[in-house]
Amino acid sequence: MNQPAPRVLVVDDQTLVRQGIGTLLELAGVEVISQAADGAEALRACCDHTPDVILLDLRMPVYDGLWFLDKQSQLGIEIPTLVLTTFDDDTAVFEALRAGARGYLLKDVTVDQLSHAIESLASGGNLIGPSINDRLVRAIQAAPPPAGADQTVVEALTDREIEVLRLVARGYSNRQIAGLIHLAEGTVKNHISATLMKLGARDRTNAVLRAIREGMLG
Structure with a gap:
């Protein structure tokens, strides 16, 4: 029996980008149940709709993605969160993963790659884009162990x-x-x-x- 389509909350401050991602995901068979323009709206949407996966931009005015991840952890909200962003610097990756993100992809991914990542998180997996993962592994391996x-x-x-x-x-x-x-x-x-x-x-x-x-x- 086929699994039901993941129910997704899309969080991005740019209206055109947010709506465009939502439309493409719907065409790919992913159910977009709500959209939010910042972290505060995202928290309210989590309470109102209880999505299976949150698709989160990092850099948003006022209440950004890291703020949302911190609040989500504090409130005990355990909804898998996939960061989708244009920022691929090591600091952003580490901060998001430490804050509880279960996946990290850049916005140059295809719709198929994005829908696969969403399905993976909805099933309990985690996913980091290949280019991000390579740099992440090198950075971790190069770092000295903590005292x-x-x-x-x-x-x-x-x-x-x-x-x-x-x-x-x-x-x-x-x-x-x-x-x-x-x-x-x-x-x-x-x-x-x-x-x-x-x-x-x-x-x-x-x-x-x-x-x-x-x-x-x-």
């Missing part, structure tokens, strides 16, 4: 947990991972929960970032 970092964390993960985490890093959802390595979806979820606890990570994206820093993913 006092626990160097025993890597040994605490089992081979299966590392295998699952590698697939998480590639953007697969729990269901997709279960199919790829022939496990029950609940077992995959348990492996991910154990990995988050061992790495001291609050979500899947932060677990991947920590694992890359520790050199766990090869």
Whole structure:
């Protein structure tokens, strides 16, 4: 049976861009349930419509994307958020991911790539654009470990947990991972929960970032 189309909130301060993205997504089979021009409007729309995925621009006047991500975390709103922006500098990427974004794409992606990313997040995955991911990995690997970092964390993960985490890093959802390595979806979820606890990570994206820093993913 086909999965229902993801219900999406589009957040962008430029009216033409926001409406254009909404129209293209609708044509691609994604249901756009609401639109917002800034972070404050986005918070209200989350309460009114409860979307499956939030498509978020970063740079907006007054209440920008980072403000929204911080507020979303403070209020305990756990809706997967995909950043879609023209800003590809390392600082913007790191700030958005640390603030809880589950994906980060540039606005030069195709509609097919964007709809795939939305479906991935709606299914529990995460997705970072290839050009962003390459720079992100290099930046993390080049950075020195934080002072006092626990160097025993890597040994605490089992081979299966590392295998699952590698697939998480590639953007697969729990269901997709279960199919790829022939496990029950609940077992995959348990492996991910154990990995988050061992790495001291609050979500899947932060677990991947920590694992890359520790050199766990090869």
